[in-house]
Amino acid sequence: MKIDLHNHSYYSDGVLSPAEVVDLAKNQGCDVFALTDHDTTDGLVEAQQQADEINLQLIHGVEVSAMWNNMTIHIVGLNVDIENKTLQAGLKQHQEFRQIRAEKIARGLGGVGIFNALEKVKLVAKTPMITRTHFAQMLVQEGVCKDMRSVFKRFLTGKKPGGVGGKWAEFDEVISWIHAAGGKAVLAHPLRYRMTNTKIKRLLSHLSGAGLDGVEVVTGSSSSDEITLVSQWAKEFDLSASIGSDYHGWPNQRVQIGHLQDMPNVNKTIWSDWSWLN
Ligand SMILES: [Zn+2]
Ligand SMILES: [Zn+2]
Incomplete structure (x- = not known):
């Protein structure tokens, strides 16, 4: 099987x-x-x-x-x-955190000259959920980075411009x-x-x-x-x-x-x- x-x-x-x-x-x-x-x-x-x-x-x-x-x-x-209901209430908390995190990442990217990141990332994501992977895909598409791995390294972790601590x-x-x-x-x-x-x-x-x-x-x-x-x-x-x-x-x-x-x-x-x- x-x-x-x-x-x-x-x-x-x-x-x-x-x-x-x-x-x-x-x-x-x-x-x-x-x-x-x-x-x-x-x-x-x-x-x-x-x-x-x-x-x-x-x-x-x-x-x-x-x-x-x-x-x-x-x-x-x-x-x-x-x-x-318990599961869905929990998932809703996480979906809300993802929303706030996406806004923070976009603000961080704006600080280093990558503007309108939130609008652009929404075009990459097909549903309202925006993940860090979507930001990575967008930055590769925009030619900022050559692949998704380098986006994470340069922008999306720790103290980098789009690094936002997880609070799940x-x-x-x-x-x-x-x-x-x-x-x-x-x-x-x-x-x-x-x-x-x-x-x-x-x-x-x-x-x-x-x-x-x-x-x-x-x-x-x-x-x-x-x-x-x-x-x-x-x-x-x-x-x-x-x-x-x-x-x-x-x-x-x-x-x-x-x-x-x-x-x-x-x-x-x-x-x-x-x-x-x-
Ligand atoms: Zn996993
Ligand atoms: Zn998985």
């Missing part, structure tokens, strides 16, 4: 519409697929219509930013009830929103946080103490060694293993939907509790 539980559409910082992402997942041979846009479930209505149309098993997901130890991490909620909800709160909506909370891409292995283990220990259900053992960019390492951590902290490409559809992204290494031997997968699936 081909499963991919982490993907983005243009409802956050992906390129394709939800229907296009669903079509692509089907074409790539996925049997089970989750749309997990950043801090919004709005794309899932369209995704579900298309999934019904072409008979693909769609998991309702969301990737929620969270604070741990003053650092931003990503927690994926899987199989959530998108009507749940704390990790335990985010996990509780996901659980309130009946979902499973999974730590996304554990090796992408620029933390030492000792620190990631401390993160996993804190999060599992707060009720985290799983961790992404296989991601679209994982090496075999990384998969082995994270699968050991999953066992050590009694977390279910998840798998997801983190597909965005950016032109320079090598990651493809459903192109994932095999899940190694794990104690438990995150979908083993979904009886309708097994």
Whole structure:
């Protein structure tokens, strides 16, 4: 069974519409697929219509930013009830923060001579959600930087002109929103946080103490060694293993939907509790 539980559409910082992402997942041979846009479930209505149309098993997901130890991490909620009021109230807080952050980034960029950044970035984003990736895309389009990576380095982090500190909800709160909506909370891409292995283990220990259900053992960019390492951590902290490409559809992204290494031997997968699936 081909499963991919982490993907983005243009409802956050992906390129394709939800229907296009669903079509692509089907074409790539996925049997089970989750749309997990950043801090919004709005794309899932369209995704579900298309999934019904072409008979693909769609998991309702969301990737929620969270604070741990003053650092931003990503927690994926899987199989959530998108009507749940607690979850939606939490996501609304984050959407409002993103709005304020976009205005601050634009002001910062204005200070170094890049004017009308907010108006320009709105033309890049296809929905009201403006992410830092949209700013990066806009600055590449404008010829200010050669690629998105250099935009982040020059403008969007730390004390740089468009650097705005993240103030998302704390990790335990985010996990509780996901659980309130009946979902499973999974730590996304554990090796992408620029933390030492000792620190990631401390993160996993804190999060599992707060009720985290799983961790992404296989991601679209994982090496075999990384998969082995994270699968050991999953066992050590009694977390279910998840798998997801983190597909965005950016032109320079090598990651493809459903192109994932095999899940190694794990104690438990995150979908083993979904009886309708097994
Ligand atoms: Zn992420
Ligand atoms: Zn993601």
